[in-house]
Amino acid sequence: MVVSDSLSSDRGTILRVRGPLEFKCHLVSTDARHMLKVISRTFETLKSQVKSESCVLTVCDSPVIIWPNKDVYITPQEITPNAPCDDILKWIQSDEQDPAGLRSAKKKSKKSSAASVINLRLMMEATKTGPLSAPILSRTVQKSHFLSTTFPVDCVVRTTVNETIKDAFERLLKALTHQLCEMEKVTLQHTKGTTLLVPEPLHFLLPEPKGLVTVVYPAGVPDSQLEAQRKELHQQFELPDDWPYFRRANTYHFPNEPYKDGYLRNPHLVLTHPTLDNGKVYLVQGTYSYHHYMQDHTDDNGWGCAYRSLQTICSWFQQQGYVERAVPSHKETQQALVDVGDKKASFVGSRQWIGSIEVQAVLNQLLGVTSKIMFVSQGSELASKGRELANHFLTEGTPIMIGGGVLAHTILGVAWSETSGQIRYLILDPHYTGAEDLQVVTDKGWCGWKGTDFWDQTAYYNLCLPLRPKVF
Amino acid sequence: MGRTYIVEDVVEGYLTKQCEQTAGPVSGLLIGQSSTQREYVVTATRTPQREESTASGGNSPDKEWVTEHARQVSRMLPGGLSVLGVFIVTDTDAKDTLTTLRQLVFAVENLISSERLWTSAEDDVSDRVVLHVNPKTRKTLCRTFDVKDPKSVAKPADWKYQSGVCSSWSTVSCCVSVDVLLPLPDNPTATEDTAKCLKEGLRGWAHQLESAVCLIDGRRLAADAELAGGQKRNVRQTYSAQLLITPDERRLAEGVQRCGGSVSVSGAVYSTAYLHSNKPKARQAEKLLKRDAVSTLTTRAQMLLEELLTSGGASEGSSRDEHQREQFCLPHRVFCPVEASGPVCVCDYRFSDEGLSEVIDRLKEMLDMDAAEKDLDIRRETPAEVLEGDAADEPTVETAEALQSKRNYFGAAMATTVALLATAASMLYLNDV
Numbered sequence: 018m019v020v021s022d023s024l025s026s027d028r029g030t031i032l033r034v035r036g037p038l039e040f041k042c043h044l045v046s047t048d049a050r051h052m053l054k055v056i057s058r059t060f061e062t063l064k065s066q067v068k069s070e071s072c073v074l075t076v077c078d079s080p081v082i083i084w085p086n087k088d089v090y091i092t093p094q095e096i097t098p099n100a101p102c103d104d105i106l107k108w109i110q111s112d113e114q115d116p117a118g119l120r121s122a123k124k125k126s127k128k129s130s131a132a133s134v135i136n137l138r139l140m141m142e143a144t145k146t147g148p149l150s151a152p153i154l155s156r157t158v159q160k161s162h163f164l165s166t167t168f169p170v171d172c173v174v175r176t177t178v179n180e181t182i183k184d185a186f187e188r189l190l191k192a193l194t195h196q197l198c199e200m201e202k203v204t205l206q207h208t209k210g211t212t213l214l215v216p217e218p219l220h221f222l223l224p225e226p227k228g229l230v231t232v233v234y235p236a237g238v239p240d241s242q243l244e245a246q247r248k249e250l251h252q253q254f255e256l257p258d259d260w261p262y263f264r265r266a267n268t269y270h271f272p273n274e275p276y277k278d279g280y281l282r283n284p285h286l287v288l289t290h291p292t293l294d295n296g297k298v299y300l301v302q303g304t305y306s307y308h309h310y311m312q313d314h315t316d317d318n319g320w321g322c323a324y325r326s327l328q329t330i331c332s333w334f335q336q337q338g339y340v341e342r343a344v345p346s347h348k349e350t351q352q353a354l355v356d357v358g359d360k361k362a363s364f365v366g367s368r369q370w371i372g373s374i375e376v377q378a379v380l381n382q383l384l385g386v387t388s389k390i391m392f393v394s395q396g397s398e399l400a401s402k403g404r405e406l407a408n409h410f411l412t413e414g415t416p417i418m419i420g421g422g423v424l425a426h427t428i429l430g431v432a433w434s435e436t437s438g439q440i441r442y443l444i445l446d447p448h449y450t451g452a453e454d455l456q457v458v459t460d461k462g463w464c465g466w467k468g469t470d471f472w473d474q475t476a477y478y479n480l481c482l483p484l485r486p487k488v489f
Numbered sequence: 490m491g492r493t494y495i496v497e498d499v500v501e502g503y504l505t506k507q508c509e510q511t512a513g514p515v516s517g518l519l520i521g522q523s524s525t526q527r528e529y530v531v532t533a534t535r536t537p538q539r540e541e542s543t544a545s546g547g548n549s550p551d552k553e554w555v556t557e558h559a560r561q562v563s564r565m566l567p568g569g570l571s572v573l574g575v576f577i578v579t580d581t582d583a584k585d586t587l588t589t590l591r592q593l594v595f596a597v598e599n600l601i602s603s604e605r606l607w608t609s610a611e612d613d614v615s616d617r618v619v620l621h622v623n624p625k626t627r628k629t630l631c632r633t634f635d636v637k638d639p640k641s642v643a644k645p646a647d648w649k650y651q652s653g654v655c656s657s658w659s660t661v662s663c664c665v666s667v668d669v670l671l672p673l674p675d676n677p678t679a680t681e682d683t684a685k686c687l688k689e690g691l692r693g694w695a696h697q698l699e700s701a702v703c704l705i706d707g708r709r710l711a712a713d714a715e716l717a718g719g720q721k722r723n724v725r726q727t728y729s730a731q732l733l734i735t736p737d738e739r740r741l742a743e744g745v746q747r748c749g750g751s752v753s754v755s756g757a758v759y760s761t762a763y764l765h766s767n768k769p770k771a772r773q774a775e776k777l778l779k780r781d782a783v784s785t786l787t788t789r790a791q792m793l794l795e796e797l798l799t800s801g802g803a804s805e806g807s808s809r810d811e812h813q814r815e816q817f818c819l820p821h822r823v824f825c826p827v828e829a830s831g832p833v834c835v836c837d838y839r840f841s842d843e844g845l846s847e848v849i850d851r852l853k854e855m856l857d858m859d860a861a862e863k864d865l866d867i868r869r870e871t872p873a874e875v876l877e878g879d880a881a882d883e884p885t886v887e888t889a890e891a892l893q894s895k896r897n898y899f900g901a902a903m904a905t906t907v908a909l910l911a912t913a914a915s916m917l918y919l920n921d922v
Contacts, residue, residue: 151870
């Protein structure tokens with residue numbers, strides 16, 4: 018079960034509409050029934066606004082503006098509603114190059130062409146055709162309450178190939194209205210007395226063919242309190258309940274959106290995987306960050322490789338939503354080992370190496386994660402570990418830390434043939450000292466497929482295989 | 490290098506007429522448009538006579554009176570038009586009146602800008618003109634002061650008459666819908682509270698408009714693009730604008746809060762702006778139009794609140810235990826062309842209980858314009874009407890009784906407004922620049 022981590026470009030572009038919607042109402046009393054009535058009425062107003070001719074969608078970074086409820090009127094008028102949606106892409110003036118350094122156009126592999134996203138902004142047209150009635154000022158004097166907030170609308174629709182703008186935007190409008198209904202449910206459910214929780218739409222990528230799905234959660238409520246909703250969603254989408262799909266950390270990250278922390282995510286996705294006779298590729302599932310030498314202003318060149326591999330593994334647990342804890346610094350890792358009695362206090366701040374056993378101990382201490390240790394007495398034996406490694410990626414899907422000789426690495430996957438026994442290893446190398454440049458990292462093999470000769474054939478190796486918690 | 494003022498021929502005739510009247514010195518306002526290169530004066534209007542005779546000597550203009558006149562006139566000028574300065578027709582020596590005139594332009598500027606909800610931009614022209622005309626010799630002296638510089642001194646300026654100055658100006662207009670809902674503070678409300686609260690709410694609306702996306706004739710133009718876009722110069726153009734807004738990203742007062750009620754303004758305002766014909770920019774059109782939209786709504790709200798204050802406020806003294814909802818119609822906007830054949834108009838606001846004759850009287854009093862009913866354009870907005878039996882929450886709709894007081898006849902308004910502005914006005918003169 019290999020979960021695709023990015024939307025393939027086989028289907029059409031994604032339309033994504035975002036924008037704040039003002040929500041204001043005057044509550045004559047805080048009686049629950051009255052509040053629900055007023056809130057519902059205000060939502061009806063918002064829905065009719067969105068369905069009205071005043072609703073406008075502007076395409077970001079372009080002069081294109083669309084009125085979806087006016088027979089899909091578009092400006093500039095060179096674009097017609099019956100044109101394919103992809104035509105809009107030609108009008109977007111943004112830098113094609115992702116600042117992190119996307120693969121150059123020359124070596125374009127199928128995997129690197131992720132689906133395009135057209136970002137739209139939801140706006141309202143304040144002007145109308147006159148003559149209209151002059152304004153009326155209305156004043157109600159009464160001790161009462163006032164509700165004022167902004168809802169972050171965030172709606173996504175996946176177009177089909179060659180779908181016309183008219184059809185796609187009609188679908189988008191329906192999705193917007195549906196989102197408002199969902200927001201209404203969440204608001205009504207979570208409004209008690211004078212507290213109001215803002216409904217927050219989040220997108221989750223489910224295995225094909227389900228694709229991108231939007232769920233509205235009450236903002237600020239942690240995953241643990243949303244267990245009932247998440248269980249229901251798992252059932253609704255027929256998803257196994259031992260793998261998280263709907264935790265906040267699982268939110269889909271749209272391509273071309275930079276990550277706030279600046280680390281590279283899943284660099285292995287741009288690689289071409291090896292094809293072996295009767296072979297299959299077994300990869301890490303979910304997402305992780307690439308941690309390596311010299312990051313975070315820490316000069317750990319020559320001694321920090323196992324620590325970095327551990328950080329990569331910790332990032333995996335955080336990004337799948339199993340833990341909220343941030344990736345530990347070297348000092349925090351060392352302190353954890355002191356805390357479990359594995360090292361003396363003087364260990365903290367030193368440049369001493371650690372191995373798989375220590376990695377296992379830290380994962381347990383800081384994250385509550387259990388790991389299996391695999392031992393090979395010499396590197397040549399790794400060639401025969403194909404089945405075990407493949408099984409690990411199938412059932413656990415976590416990155417593996419491997420230490421031996423004088424080096425530590427992270428194994429992200431194997432390509433293995435059951436019949437021929439051929440094997441390749443997908444390695445993430447923590448010894449890299451350069452910048453977060455995807456092109457360099459993949460071109461120079463810092464993340465890449467290696468053969469059995471990668472290992473020191475005579476040295477012994479320990480592997481730490483973290484087990485994922487079987488929860489949703 | 491001084492400023493250049495291009496002045497309509499009609500203004501020359503008007504000033505000459507003021508020279509010929511014998512009742513003493515005459516002061517007044519000069520109205521038109523500024524641009525970075527030159528200023529255009531479109532019309533002039535003398536200060537109306539004060540009902541009581543002025544106690545002080547007839548030679549120096551009554552500063553309070555002139556300033557108040559300027560404030561009232563400013564409300565009658567659509568986008569692109571503003572009070573550019575003051576004139577005085579007197580046989581007192583020009584040098585002696587210069588100080589007074591300087592005080593006047595600063596006071597006028599301070600008063601007008603204090604009412605605005607939009608902020609002036611860096612590239613706004615801050616020169617104001619003072620014109621001195623000697624009725625016996627007909628000699629004119631023209632000087633400018635920079636009202637952004639408290640220490641500014643008089644600079645010479647050119648005063649040139651020309652015909653058809655604004656006959657081919659462009660017009661940009663639109664109808665902006667307004668839907669503002671605000672909480673009233675959580676204590677017994679008086680009209681002052683409503684006013685303060687409304688001002689804050691309208692400020693938020695003004696901010697939304699300022700950052701709105703502006704389309705002119707259906708297209709989004711680059712900021713530096715020319716409005717006419719390659720079309721023939723000096724050909725009058727009319728443009729229609731559209732404004733796209735999005736709520737403020739800043740979140741103010743999230744959640745549920747206590748309040749003493751609510752106030753809402755809902756309807757539409759017709760907004761228009763004029764641009765001179767010398768290669769006007771799209772950015773300028775957008776700026777002037779948006780400012781006009783903000784001004785026209787603010788002006789009307791202020792007028793209504795001034796009314797309520799004068800008439801004692803319909804809700805003063807009524808019981809606050811049972812909630813009550815009052816609805817007031819804001820006046821609707823009426824336009825009158827400055828010259829019969831030109832596009833440039835001034836405007837006035839007509840309350841629902843007024844007839845067109847009141848509008849004509851005000852145009853005469855404030856702008857010294859002789860208009861006939863047929864000249865007035867009343868079709869841009871329809872008068873507001875309060876709907877009975879609105880689908881509201883337990884409604885007890887009380888339509889405010891027609892406010893009986895004579896409305897905005899200069900004298901009556903002066904009494905109230907001067908009372909309100911007494912503190913402000915005295916401060917203006919205390920910090921005499």
